[in-house]
Amino acid sequence: MLFITINKKKLKTIKYIVFIVILLILAMVIIKLLSGDKPATNDNIEYAHYSNDDVKIKFEYPDDWEVDIKDIAGDEILFHIGFHSPDDRGNGFIQIWAKCDYDTLISYIEGNSVDNKIVLMEKKKINLDGNKGYMYFYKKNENMAKDALFSKGEKVIRVFMSVREDWDEKHNMIFNHILDTLSIG
Numbered sequence: 001m002l003f004i005t006i007n008k009k010k011l012k013t014i015k016y017i018v019f020i021v022i023l024l025i026l027a028m029v030i031i032k033l034l035s036g037d038k039p040a041t042n043d044n045i046e047y048a049h050y051s052n053d054d055v056k057i058k059f060e061y062p063d064d065w066e067v068d069i070k071d072i073a074g075d076e077i078l079f080h081i082g083f084h085s086p087d088d089r090g091n092g093f094i095q096i097w098a099k100c101d102y103d104t105l106i107s108y109i110e111g112n113s114v115d116n117k118i119v120l121m122e123k124k125k126i127n128l129d130g131n132k133g134y135m136y137f138y139k140k141n142e143n144m145a146k147d148a149l150f151s152k153g154e155k156v157i158r159v160f161m162s163v164r165e166d167w168d169e170k171h172n173m174i175f176n177h178i179l180d181t182l183s184i185g
Contacts, residue, residue, distance in 0.1 A: 045170070047177065055079045055096060056185025059178055065090075078155070090171055092161030096184065098154065109136050109147060126150065128179060131157070137167075146175050152184060 048063035057079065061067060067083045078098045084091035110120070122137040126148060133150025144167035148159040159182065161175045 045174065045177075047181075050081070052079075052081075057081075057094070057096070058181070058183040059094065060181040061178060062174055089165070090161065090163045090174070092159070092175075092178075094178075094182070095158040095160075097156040097158065106134060106149065109138075109149075126179075128157075128182065129184075133157075144171075146172075148179060157182075157184060 046063045047060040048065075049058070049060055050067055051058040052069075055078070061083050062085070065083050065085050067081055070080045070082060072080045076097055077095050079096040080093055082091065082093040109118070110123075117140065119139040120136060121139060122135075124135055126133050126135045128148070128150050131150045131152045133148060135146060135148040137144075137146050139145075140162075143162045143164055145160065145162040146167075148157075150157050159175075159179055161171070161178070163171045
């Protein structure tokens with residue numbers, strides 16, 4: 001039979017080392033929890049309100065993002081407002097189209113998918129404020145994008161958002177929040 005004998009002094013030193021290592025690991029875990037990134041939730045994102053009484057549009061966007069109305073010449077696009085993140089990693093727009101065939105816009109997106117200009121990752125039916133449409137999630141070059149198109153009377157509403165590199169949960173929540181708060185009279 002083999003007996004291992006440990007000096008009491010060495011045993012006491014080993015206990016102190018194990019205790020110190022456990023304390024260091026615990027401290028690192030606590031520091032990581034307290035200083036780590038919070039998971040993306042709408043509670044972590046502050047939103048600003050945009051409204052324009054002339055075109056009867058309202059929506060919310062992240063308050064650190066910039067918005068700008070662009071006057072786009074032509075009879076097709078009645079209203080265009082763009083928005084982008086401070087680092088320009090995320091950007092998008094909301095457009096109100098007139099004299100536009102809804103099916104033509106759908107064909108444009110799906111046609112680009114067939115022509116390999118975009119990689120269509122998801123297509124689903126949506127219903128915004130009683131108006132039926134489609135939402136597309138696709139990749140074009142290094143960008144990931146979501147594009148929601150729906151008809152409202154004789155107009156077509158387009159909500160677009162693109163992100164350089166990977167589309168993450170935070171951008172998904174931002175896009176969905178813009179859609180959820182969008183109201184067009």
